[in-house]
Amino acid sequence: MIHFEEEQFVQAYYGEVDENTRRHLQECAACGAEFARLRDLLDSVRDYPVPERESSYGSDVWARLAPCLGPQAPPPKLRPAWFRWWILAPALAAFVVVVFVAGIVTGERRTGISARSRERVLLMAMSDHFDRSQILLTELVHANPGSSGLMAQREKARELLTENRLLRQSAVHMGDVSDADLLDALDRVLLDFANGSSTSPPDNLAALQQRIDNDALLFKVRISGADAREKGQKL
Amino acid sequence: MEWTDAVAADEARKGNQYAFRVLVERHSRSIFRLAFRMTGNEQDAEDLVQETFLRAYKQLTQFDARSGFSTWLYRICSNCALDLIRARKRRNEQQPYSGDQFPLHWLDRVASPGPSPERLTQSKQITGQVEAALQRLSETERLAFVLRHYEGCDIEEIAATLGVQANAAKHSVFRAVQKLRRALEPAWGVAAR
Numbered sequence: 001m002i003h004f005e006e007e008q009f010v011q012a013y014y015g016e017v018d019e020n021t022r023r024h025l026q027e028c029a030a031c032g033a034e035f036a037r038l039r040d041l042l043d044s045v046r047d048y049p050v051p052e053r054e055s056s057y058g059s060d061v062w063a064r065l066a067p068c069l070g071p072q073a074p075p076p077k078l079r080p081a082w083f084r085w086w087i088l089a090p091a092l093a094a095f096v097v098v099v100f101v102a103g104i105v106t107g108e109r110r111t112g113i114s115a116r117s118r119e120r121v122l123l124m125a126m127s128d129h130f131d132r133s134q135i136l137l138t139e140l141v142h143a144n145p146g147s148s149g150l151m152a153q154r155e156k157a158r159e160l161l162t163e164n165r166l167l168r169q170s171a172v173h174m175g176d177v178s179d180a181d182l183l184d185a186l187d188r189v190l191l192d193f194a195n196g197s198s199t200s201p202p203d204n205l206a207a208l209q210q211r212i213d214n215d216a217l218l219f220k221v222r223i224s225g226a227d228a229r230e231k232g233q234k235l
Numbered sequence: 236m237e238w239t240d241a242v243a244a245d246e247a248r249k250g251n252q253y254a255f256r257v258l259v260e261r262h263s264r265s266i267f268r269l270a271f272r273m274t275g276n277e278q279d280a281e282d283l284v285q286e287t288f289l290r291a292y293k294q295l296t297q298f299d300a301r302s303g304f305s306t307w308l309y310r311i312c313s314n315c316a317l318d319l320i321r322a323r324k325r326r327n328e329q330q331p332y333s334g335d336q337f338p339l340h341w342l343d344r345v346a347s348p349g350p351s352p353e354r355l356t357q358s359k360q361i362t363g364q365v366e367a368a369l370q371r372l373s374e375t376e377r378l379a380f381v382l383r384h385y386e387g388c389d390i391e392e393i394a395a396t397l398g399v400q401a402n403a404a405k406h407s408v409f410r411a412v413q414k415l416r417r418a419l420e421p422a423w424g425v426a427a428r
Contacts (some may be wrong), residue, residue, distance in 0.1 A: 010412045011405075014383060016390075041419060042412070046384065048365045050268045051277055057267070058260030065259060065288050069252065178325040213293060216318050219286050223319060226282075 004031050009038050068138070089132060090159040096125045097166040101173075116235055122170055123232030126179065129163055130225030133186055136160060137218045140193065141209050150205075157194040164190060182224055185215060240304035248295045255295075259288050262305060266312050272381045273316040275366050283319065287312040309386065310396045313378050320374045361423070368418035372411050379404055380411035 004012075004024070012021055012035060025035050054060075100121050136156050143150055168183035189212060196204055212218060238257045246254030263284060270283035290311050291298075298307055369377055375397055382388040382396060394404035 006413060007409045010409050013412075014408075037420075038412075038416070041416060041423065042384065044361070044423065045365055045415065045419070048272070048362060048369075048385075050271045053264050053267055058263040061263040061284055061288065062256050062259045064285060066252070066256075068285075068289060069255070069292055178322065216315075219315065219318065220322060223282065223322060226278075 003028065004034070009035050013039055013042055089128070090156075090163055093125055093128050093132075094159075094163045094166065096121065097163055097170065100125060101166055101170055119174070120232050120235040122167075122174065123228045123235065126167055126171075127225050127229035127232060129160070129167055130221050130228065132156075133160055133164075133190075134218065134221050134225060137189075137212055137221060140205075141212055141218065143205060143209075154194055154196065157190045161187065161190045161194055179224060179228070182220055185217060186221065189217060241300045244295065244298055244300065244304050247292075248298070255292060258291075258304065262308055263288075265305065266308060269309060269312055269381065269386060270316060272369075272385055273313070273378060274319065275370065279319060283312060283315050286315045290315065306388075306392055306395075309382070309388070309392075313382070313396050317374050317378065320377075324374075364419060364422055365415075368415050371418060372414055375399075376407050376411040376414065379407035380415075383408045 004021075008021065009031075011017065012025060017025075025032055100118065136153060139153055140150075143153070164183055164187050168180055168187065171180040171183060189208065192204075193208055196208075238254070240258065240261070243254040243257045243261075247258065266287055267280055267284050270280035270287070271277065274280055274283065287308060291308055294311070298304070369380075372380065379393050379397065382393045383390075388396070390401050390405050390408075393408070394401045397404055397407070399407075
């Protein structure tokens with residue numbers, strides 16, 4: 001009697017069997033026993049639990065999701081130009097990054113700062129950069145191609161671009177290929193957007209939105225930001 | 236009006252946000268389950284749920300009502316999960332795998348009224364072993380197995396989700412089962428029976 005191959009047992013477990021197979025499993029003791037072992041194991045794996053979610057979970061998801069589906073972020077409040085966060089925060093972050101890069105360059109000559117501390121500073125700067133990039137990308141993907149010139153956002157993109165390049169350089173130096181690749185992709189989008197003008201055709205913005213969407217850039221930036229923050233906090 | 240998935244998707248496509256809300260509230264829990272089984276991590280699963288619905292909203296015009304809405308959502312969620320897992324894998328290549336890294340903390344929050352402390356410990360042990368074994372599968376094997384084993388998808392649906400031929404999908408399921416057996420049988424000879 002010819003016994004079954006392992007693949008046939010798997011198919012049988014998932015109900016992909018014909019009458020001959022079923023009969024064979026009943027009549028052949030060896031195959032029957034082998035099938036029973038597989039069935040027990042797969043049945044046990046089925047019990048792998050998933051954390052419970054309340055019945056209101058769908059409403060909670062909607063509450064988080066709904067603001068992201070809106071077309072525009074609220075207009076900024078009128079404050080003195082120097083006091084706006086997107087001017088202060090990038091300046092501060094750029095300063096941290098410059099200090100960090102300078103630390104790497106001169107690091108071998110110094111003994112005061114540990115590699116761990118340097119990595120922590122980089123991770124926190126990276127996390128902050130990804131957070132602000134995420135806000136800008138969100139504004140971009142929700143912008144109406146036919147609307148105004150998005151001057152404030154273009155200004156933000158220019159500021160992020162400088163910082164982005166410093167961080168990319170640091171990531172390459174640290175051998176962090178994953179973040180370097182992401183920062184590279186981000187660089188291209190920021191550059192294209194920053195160099196656009198208020199008179200650019202709406203198609204340009206639509207193409208940029210499509211590119212962000214196709215590359216899942218917003219998602220990757222969000223995940224990488226959270227990862228960098230978590231790793232930085234652990235150090 | 237009865238808000239079937241097809242009706243709600245059609246209304247949502249026309250800009251009716253209430254209709255999309257109906258779909259989100261209806262499918263969030265099943266998408267969370269799939270996302271959690273793909274990642275083994277609660278926070279990642281939450282992120283995937285959010286991302287899945289965001290992408291679905293943007294791509295509603297591409298939804299073909301002939302296929303089920305939940306199947307379509309599964310496909311989007313699976314793609315998001317693959318993106319995430321691949322990004323994580325690249326990142327983790329810089330940090331060699333250690334068998335102690337599996338996140339067991341969420342197990343304490345899994346509802347399980349009644350069992351004795353010994354049974355609970357054994358159950359956690361088994362779940363940890365399953366998670367460890369699942370983590371060792373390739374991302375396509377894991378996705379194929381999760382869809383087949385937990386979500387009850389047939390081979391054609393899995394093939395469509397993975398973007399491969401039916402034979403390749405079938406082989407991914409088989410490879411996943413084979414690897415799980417090799418990983419679990421030695422340990423479960425004592426623990427699970």
